[in-house]
Amino acid sequence: MQRLYQQTKSLCTKYHHLSHSFKPNTPSNLFHTNHKPTKQTHNPHAFTETRSGLGLARLDTDPDTSPDDPTHCEFSADVEKIYRILRKFHSRVPKLELALHQSGVVLRSGLTERVLNRCGDAGNLGYRFFVWAAQQPNYRPRYEVYKAMIKSLSKMRQFGAVWALLEEMRRENPQLITQEVFVVLMRRFAAARMVKKAVEVLDEMPKYGCEPDEYVFGCLLDALCKNGSVKDAASLFEDMRVRFTPSIKHFTSLLYGWCREGKLMEAKFVLVQMREAGFEPDIVVYNTLLSGYSQAGKMVDANELLKEMRRKGCEPNAASYTTVIQVLWSREKMEEAMRVLVEMQRSGCEADVVTYTTLISGFCKWGKIERSYEILDGMLQKGFLPNQTTYMYIMLAHEKKEELEECVELMEEMRKIGCSPDLASSPMGHDPTNWLQGLDNLPPRMQPNPCSIS
Incomplete structure (x- = not known):
């Protein structure tokens, strides 16, 4: 393993410069990719009102703030302040309204939807803030606010409230529907x-x-x-x-x-x-059917479908092959999965991060960690940088064998290629106490760089 890992370390250094443009890829869904709708909707939601008057909550006309804008941090601070108030007073409406008025937060464009997003599954908190904001003089909710509120109420299955909100939109802002x-x-x-x-x-x-x-x-x-x-x-x-x-x-x-x-x-x-x-079937249709055959264990039909795709001039892509690979490793047929990878490369279809991660997860699941490092090395040689998901599978395999030192080494390498690890990405991340106790038991040479754990 050390020989393989040294090779991995050198490759990580070689491709370190790629980390600045690397965006992690996660195998969220290998089986189905929607035909993207071409329909575009118009959002006529101009925000032009201003407010001056009593109270410390104010309405502003600043445009939406992107994450790259210098005021983004100010947005974050305001969102957190409001969220804490909502958590503290959500069951006491008069005190909640008073606290929001005295918060000093500028009620401006883009803030309401950010607060709703911060509330997440706690839709009742978001609803309380939405009701309060809507009561402020000259405030008119934007399209994004209504949409976020409809999502939140629907998720809570408050469908009656959703229809009531749509009625309000029809009366006051019909152009936003x-x-x-x-x-x-x-x-x-x-x-x-x-x-x-x-x-x-x-x-x-x-x-x-x-x-x-x-x-x-x-x-x-x-x-x-x-x-x-x-x-x-x-x-x-x-x-x-x-x-x-x-x-x-x-x-x-x-x-x-x-x-x-x-x-x-x-x-x-x-x-x-x-x-x-x-x-005529396109790549999305073929991949969907390919997934169906593979999941049902009909690998002969899946292989025939791959041949049909080539005959019809619809060349299989990385998702096509990865679908088959994933089903094979789930049945512990790793050698067959590797043959699919070879066939994929011979056909001129380049494997991607999801493909390599799928193979790594398979070898790790069946306890073949050495083979997973071989795939990791091949991945790096091709210029693909692994992401947190890729490393997680290897760390989980080491954790099963109580090999904590290897986990720490992997976290150090993640840091070197710009893939910042955190406690949640570690096998014991769900129990930080166990993780920190494990670190204390390591020899000094193996203690991780404090900057590598966020």
Whole structure:
């Protein structure tokens, strides 16, 4: 291991200059990539009001502040101050309102949505602040604020409050009502498995001066299929074919839904329907079906599909091969997974960070740490820098063997390539006490650089 690791260290040094432009890639979803909608929504949300009057809370007209702006830190401080007030007084409305008035925070453009984002899953806190802000003279919520509030209330399943908010928008800011607002609501209904309510949104949209189209209908199908309601989505698709012209995105969503359920016969039927409608499968469609075959253990069919892709002129990409590799390592067929990597490289398709990380995770899972270092070295030789996820798999494998020294070495190397480790990325990061006790037991030469742990 030390020989391999020394090679890794030298390669890390060689590619250190790449770290400044490196953006970590995480294998969030190897199986399905949405056709990106081309529909764009207009956000007519000018913010022009000013306020001067009683109280210390003030309204400003400063434009939105980006993270690179010098005032971003000031935004962060204000958000944290408001968040602490909300946490302390959320159940005592009069005291909450008084504390917000006396906070000295400038109620300006961009602040409200940042506070809502800070509240996260504590939607009741965000709602309290939204209500208070809306009561301030001359304050009119922006489009982003309404959208964030609808997301938050929907996540809390306060759908009655969502419709009430939409009514308020219709009365006071009808120009802010866009298709995307209803898409957010549809997705939350679908996530709650409230299919009828999700479909009813289509019928309600015209009442708010917003007509549904193929884009909105596609978002509804996508939400239903991703939340386990593919049967309902398929039925809805058939019922609405006259009203909404089918698109390749519609078929892809249904295909994904059936593959996710393991219903490959239904998935193949969707493929037939797609071709009859005049659409040829693209890389997204093929990768979705490839995932379905692989997850079902039908590797022969998966390999045949790869051949068909080449015949049809739709060359498999890194996601295609990585899908197969992931299924193979989950079945402890690592040598077959490596053969897929070789085939991938011979075909001229370059592996990416996700591919290498998938292989590393497989070798680590089955206790073959030496092989994971070989993959790590190959990855670095190709110019790809590993991310926290890549290192996490190796550290977990070492932790299982109680090899804490190796974990510390990895954290040092992460720091050298600009991939800052933190306690959460360490195997014992969920229990900092155990982690720190482990560090105390290391010999002095192995004590990590304090700057490497944030």
